[in-house]
Amino acid sequence: MTMRTRFTTILLSLLAALTCAGFLAAGALASTGGAASPSAGSPGSPPSSTPTRAKGHKTALATWFGPGFYGQQTACGQTLTPATIGVANRKLPCGTLVKVTYHGKPLTVPVVDRGPYGNGADWDLTAAAAQTLGIEETVHIATVVVGAVPNTPSLGLPPSSLTAALAGGAAAG
Numbered sequence: 001m002t003m004r005t006r007f008t009t010i011l012l013s014l015l016a017a018l019t020c021a022g023f024l025a026a027g028a029l030a031s032t033g034g035a036a037s038p039s040a041g042s043p044g045s046p047p048s049s050t051p052t053r054a055k056g057h058k059t060a061l062a063t064w065f066g067p068g069f070y071g072q073q074t075a076c077g078q079t080l081t082p083a084t085i086g087v088a089n090r091k092l093p094c095g096t097l098v099k100v101t102y103h104g105k106p107l108t109v110p111v112v113d114r115g116p117y118g119n120g121a122d123w124d125l126t127a128a129a130a131q132t133l134g135i136e137e138t139v140h141i142a143t144v145v146v147g148a149v150p151n152t153p154s155l156g157l158p159p160s161s162l163t164a165a166l167a168g169g170a171a172a173g
Contacts, residue, residue: 100142
């Protein structure tokens with residue numbers, strides 16, 4: 001299996017797990033003390049107790065980060081690795097799921113960090129997320145908040161199993 005095929009397989013598994021975890025966990029978030037999904041308003045709007053889907057895409061400037069930060073802890077508590085697929089945003093709660101679209105290619109990623117802090121950008125994609133979308137520089141992307149998952153130390157990493165993904169990345173034990 002080539003490196004590219006393996007990466008694609010891991011990425012698709014992560015996206016499927018995040019989608020499942022978001023839909024299954026959304027109803028339980030408020031009762032378990034988790035962060036509720038932001039309302040369908042602007043990305044900075046306060047969270048609501050009932051998860052909703054945003055109706056439109058908002059275009060914003062995005063950068064990417066990664067290699068110089070590998071091994072460091074994100075503001076949301078994850079250790080950044082080359083496999084981390086996520087996004088940094090200054091306002092959205094950790095675990096918020098954001099559908100990012102670039103040149104017609106969509107990718108749903110969790111908020112795993114704060115930022116960006118340069119280039120006037122609103123979003124900062126991890127290197128793995130940027131690579132998946134074909135982003136190599138500062139670009140305009142379309143974004144929409146689509147849900148939320150629990151913030152865990154393994155958020156944004158490919159799950160080792162579907163059970164781990166459904167538990168928010170926590171290993172069942």
